[in-house]
Amino acid sequence: MxxxxxxxxxxxxxxxxxxxxxxxxxxxxxxxxxxxGNNLQEIGLIFAVSSAAVLLLELPTGGLSDALxxxxxxxxxxxxxxxxxxLVMISWNLVTLLLGYVLFGAARALSSGSIDAWFVDxxxxxxxxGDLNSKLAKANIYIPLAMGLSALAGGAxxxxxxxxxxxxxxxxxxxxxxxxxxxxxVQYVLTAKLVIEKVHTSRSARMTDGFRQLPQLVxxxxxxxxxxxxxxxxxxxxxxxxxxFSGLETYWQPQVKDLLVTDSATWVYGLLTAGYFISASIxxxxxxxxxxxxxxxxxxxxLAVRVxxxxxxxxxxxxxxxxxxxxxxxxxxxxxxMASSPDATLFNEQLxxxxxxxxxxxxxxxxxxxxxxxxxxxxxxxQNASISVTWYxxxxxxxxxxxxxxxxxxxAKNTVSPAAGEISS
Numbered sequence: 001m002x003x004x005x006x007x008x009x010x011x012x013x014x015x016x017x018x019x020x021x022x023x024x025x026x027x028x029x030x031x032x033x034x035x036x037g038n039n040l041q042e043i044g045l046i047f048a049v050s051s052a053a054v055l056l057l058e059l060p061t062g063g064l065s066d067a068l069x070x071x072x073x074x075x076x077x078x079x080x081x082x083x084x085x086x087l088v089m090i091s092w093n094l095v096t097l098l099l100g101y102v103l104f105g106a107a108r109a110l111s112s113g114s115i116d117a118w119f120v121d122x123x124x125x126x127x128x129x130g131d132l133n134s135k136l137a138k139a140n141i142y143i144p145l146a147m148g149l150s151a152l153a154g155g156a157x158x159x160x161x162x163x164x165x166x167x168x169x170x171x172x173x174x175x176x177x178x179x180x181x182x183x184x185x186v187q188y189v190l191t192a193k194l195v196i197e198k199v200h201t202s203r204s205a206r207m208t209d210g211f212r213q214l215p216q217l218v219x220x221x222x223x224x225x226x227x228x229x230x231x232x233x234x235x236x237x238x239x240x241x242x243x244x245f246s247g248l249e250t251y252w253q254p255q256v257k258d259l260l261v262t263d264s265a266t267w268v269y270g271l272l273t274a275g276y277f278i279s280a281s282i283x284x285x286x287x288x289x290x291x292x293x294x295x296x297x298x299x300x301x302x303l304a305v306r307v308x309x310x311x312x313x314x315x316x317x318x319x320x321x322x323x324x325x326x327x328x329x330x331x332x333x334x335x336x337x338m339a340s341s342p343d344a345t346l347f348n349e350q351l352x353x354x355x356x357x358x359x360x361x362x363x364x365x366x367x368x369x370x371x372x373x374x375x376x377x378x379x380x381x382x383q384n385a386s387i388s389v390t391w392y393x394x395x396x397x398x399x400x401x402x403x404x405x406x407x408x409x410x411x412a413k414n415t416v417s418p419a420a421g422e423i424s425s
Contacts (some may be wrong), residue, residue, distance in 0.1 A: 004126050004135075010194045011119040012139050017190070018111070021081070021183050023150025024176050027273060028158060032088075032173035042094055046101050051368065053105025054112075058365045061109040065358070069196040070118035077110030078188045082181060089170070089177040091187070099350035113360025118197055120348050120356060125198060132348065133291070133298070136341035140284035144337060153179075155273075169244060172342065177340070230408040231350045231359070234343075235366045237306070240401035242370025244313065244394040245336075247378035251387045259322045276333040283337025290338065292387030298342045299405040305339040306402030313395035317388040 033043045065073040084103035091097040119139075123132055123271070162172025182292055226232055256272065293300060311334040319325040351359050375395075383389040 004123065004130070007119065007122050007126060008135050008138065011115065014115055014187075014191060014195065015139060016142050017183065017187050018115070019143055020115045020146040021180055021187065023147040023277075024154040024157070024180050024183075026147075026151050027155040028176050032171070032176070035171045035173055036097065039096065046094075046098055050101040050105040051372065053102045054109050055365065055368055057109035058361045058368070059111060061106075061293040061361060062110065063255035064110075064113045065117065065361075069197055070114040071191070071195050073110055073190060074114040074118075074195075074402040075191060077107045077114070078184055078191070080110060081107035082184045083187075084209050085177050085180045085184065089181075091175055094196055109361070112364045113356075114346075115195070117360055118195065122198065133341050134288055135337050136344050137284050137288050140337065140340045141281050144280035144284065148274040148281070151273045151277065162283075215313035223413075228350060231347075233404045233407045234347050234350070235363060237302075237401050237404050237409050238363050239366040240397055240404075242367040243377075244309075244370075244398050246371035247382075247390050248313070248316075248332075248372035250375060250378060251382055251390070255387045256322065256325060257388065258318070259325055267271040272329060275326075275330055279330040280337030280340070282308070283334040284340060285340040286334075287341055291342065298346045299408050301340055302339060302346065302405045303311040303402045305335060305342075306333055306405065307399050309339070310395040310397070310399035310402070313391050313398060315413070317391035317395070330418040346405075350408075 030043055033046065038046070061073065080103055084100050084107055088097060088100035091100055120132065123130065123135060157174040157175045157179060161175045165174045165178065166172050219386060252272070291298075294301060309332065314326060314333060316325065316328045316332060319328060347359075347363065348356070378390045378394075381393060
């Protein structure tokens with residue numbers, strides 16, 4: 001049990017620090033690009049190119065993680081992330097900035113699901129049949145908190161330390177990227193020291209062999225994800241979530257701006273940015289007691305939470321004051337935080353060690369495809385009707401998608417074959 005506690009602690013430290021790094025540029029990324037002389041259309045192009053890089057690399061990098069080992073690929077992602085930060089910081093035109101954000105996309109694809117898969121594999125090895133949900137729920141308390149604190153720090157850094165970077169002609173928002181680079185180096189050292197992976201013998205110690213295994217591994221995993229009904233239903237629920245939340249993440253700021261009496265109340269945006277991470281953390285804290293109290297299967301619990309999320313979208317769309325919007329915005333993200341660990345547990349129950357990371361990447365691919373399609377649909381509706389109307393549509397989609405969980409049987413868990421031999425990395 002002591003080793004399980006250490007495993008959970010390492011996982012929480014790793015993922016909290018990882019998302020703290022990402023959160024540092026959330027409040028200022030567009031402002032940084034404007035400071036670099038880019039216009040709004042160019043900013044949209046930069047984000048689109050980065051998203052396209054993630055979509056193209058998501059499955060191959062997930063397969064690479066299954067072929068080579070999760071720790072190796074995650075460490076590689078940190079090198080890509082450091083390269084992206086440095087290139088973006090010194091970028092001198094649109095092309096170099098685009099290249100930097102392509103590296104950001106590659107880093108995100110490489111890191112996607114790698115440490116999560118490592119944690120699940122090691123937990124199943126240490127405590128077969130153990131309560132994975134409670135451990136994921138505990139982790140999901142700290143990770144959103146880290147992002148919330150990071151968003152607050154990222155917003156404060158330019159005001160507090162930005163003048164120092166401006167003396168060197170770098171602009172006040174460059175301080176966020178400098179902070180990222182420093183913490184990435186810390187994260188690399190901590191991961192190398194703390195993450196101990198028992199590499200399954202199906203993986204190769206040689207990187208060249210891992211690349212040769214990659215096409216077959218990805219192909220097998222895609223077929224598995226489509227043919228297995230339970231897995232496919234969960235992938236569809238992920239697609240629906242991505243579709244829905246792309247509309248919220250894109251348009252909550254314009255909606256709040258319309259509700260504000262004065263444009264000078266910019267502190268509201270900071271409050272809402274940090275608040276939704278903290279609300280998600282509170283939801284992760286509540287889900288354990290709620291699940292024990294209700295004592296119902298995860299699929300039923302997730303159906304109830306997904307329907308409630310849809311209803312909250314409908315309520316949020318109807319708000320006419322900032323106070324009302326803020327309250328239901330926080331409640332919505334708290335409810336969403338409650339779904340995170342049961343959904344991850346149910347999905348991992350359908351997988352085994354040989355394809356877990358690839359399937360995590362396939363899930364991320366469905367999430368991003370949902371977000372990409374959603375961005376076009378929401379944009380059309382918001383432009384021709386209103387933001388509220390697109391959230392009404394989103395609420396209906398979420399409610400309908402909840403019933404997909406009823407096609408997932410919790411006892412469909414695949415058995416993980418004991419490893420014939422393992423090597424430490």
